[in-house]
Amino acid sequence: MVTDRCSAGQATAISSSGLGGGSEVQSEISIKSVWKLFGRSSAELIEQLRSGADPEELHASRGVRAAVQDVSLEVRAGEIFVVMGLSGSGKSTLLRMLNGLISPCEGEVTVKGCSLNSMTAHQLAELRRHQMAMVFQSFALFPHRNVLENAAFGLEVAGMAPKARTDRAMQALERVGLAAEARKRPRELSGGMQQRVGLARALALDPPILLMDEAFSALDPLIRKDMQDLLLDLQAEHRRTVVFISHDLDEAIRIGDRIALMQAGRLLQCNTAQRLLQHPANDEVKRFFRDVDVASVLTVEAIVQPPPHLSICDVGEPLPDEGGVTMYVTDRLQYFRGLIRPGLGWVDMAAIKTLSTGTSVKAAIDVVATSAEPVPVLDDDKRLLGVISTRQLLLAMEAGD
């Protein structure tokens, strides 16, 4: 159905399926040292900026605004990749370079192995019709079309027959819960519903890549959360590569698998929220996370400690003596068995409160605070990763402030 239209030289670089290479993570979109200057741009100005010229000064003296400066990123297939920054940080410009609405002054954007630089207008249009769809902050719905016709727009442009595209658009509307409003005009809908139409318009194309430009920023907080949930549900059903622009760090943390922090056109750092929080590259990154609720970002595995007393003992072997301390017991493969409490003896793991990986520190507070001893943290296979004590918990939360 969808064919990759690359120039011949690059066609060989594409693997046929996203799941082809085993567990190898494949990059869907790659951005290589991309520059974008607005105004009278030139290679010489980029050279000046590269050697440390002040962008503010350049703006004042030459009227050139440096929107994106030397940004390199890899977006992996199937992840929600959030580009986070304040307004004017160049994140929207960056997003528009991914589908060629804006072309970079220097550097290269590659989508599924095809470089956008070498594409003809027709190839670029084909890429936009079949590979990526965009959702806008201002919704950008067509006022002269009803909801269904809006949802079918992308398919219409791609040349699909009326009956087929209406069916597909209707399915997309059903998925976002708007089937009943199909015949209404966009202006008759609330903001949240309008953005559902925007989302349906993108989903109708069933694109492997979704570009979302502050898609939920114009919505009320409650509606915004609903839409975030909807996006996460959609991801759970069918993994797409989502590049999500946001200026809201809470949103970025909530939905993002990885976050790229941008400031004044430059990339500060790119990693998972937890890594950014625990290992900020510089003070600017730290400042972004200043007001973040650390306990809800950090997960328990990030703060586990080895148990103070551990005994390895397979099933059937005699249990060790209790030495007046709490003894954690695993078998030789590290599967957790239980623990020995001083004076009380053996307690099997079924009777002990444990924490599993992925639990936020916030959710762990209750369990840790009501437990007599440090709480064991187990991975998905019930192997013991370590324990968390009340002291550990408090230290971790303090470190973020």
Add this chain to the structure above:
Amino acid sequence: MTLSLAAAHQAGWLGQAIDLSVEWLLANAQGLFDLIKVSVLALVSVTEMVLEWPPAWLFALITAVLGFWRVNGGFALFVLLGFNLVLAMALWSEMIATLSLVLTASGLALLIGLPLGILSARSRLVWRLVRPCLDLMQTMPAFVYLIPAVMLFSTGAVPSILATLIFAMPPVVRLTHLGIVQVPDDLIEAGCSFGCSDRQLLWKVQMPSAIPTVMTGVNQTIMLSLSMVVIASMIGGGGLGDVVLRGIQQLDVGMGFEGGIAVVILAVILDRLSQSFAGQPGSSLQERLRAWKSLWRSS
């Protein structure tokens, strides 16, 4: 040209140059003008024939139904009463003649003006060339067009239509250009991001969004056509303008007013009807029918 000697003001060098070029056109391009003359004459004759075909009551009824559909019941009533008055003043055939001149002239104006407006919106160069022409066409006193029109096409319906065409075209060009240029950037961006080609962007995004503005231009063109067609009676355009002109020449206030009132009735009907198409298309009829149905059920 002996007549011009008697005039108090003689044409200067610019005027003489224009005189010369008109004479040159007359001498060298007579065939072209004849062709234009024949085609426009055929067009207006056919239009008039079609409009004259239904009897007055049927014509009024059709217009009233159209008015009821596009505007409202009150307007339909106005149409019936207004046409009745025209009929009572024995000005029906004059009104039909005027209407066919207006429709032919504004039809031609739209035929040229719409593409020109689209072209101006898509190319800065075209707009830069077209704009001063539009300024000239709009501000030049309307009577001035009558002179070369008569020289090139003699008197009658054809020069009237061509003078009207020039006078009435600017609004539709301007407002088509404005409508397309004014389409919000985010809609353009949305169109592009879904892979629209240039042509798809124009026909699926820009033109539909510009329709209300474009239709305002169409309305203005029709109204200007009507006002010019009345003036063009001075060169034998015929119709209601003739009645007004005779009223002036014979100092017959009653006749002048009768002609004037018929023009006003025609103007109001043309204005409301053409304006009704400037709204969001598609919403009007269905919503009205739905409203009527629910009213019917509830009573």
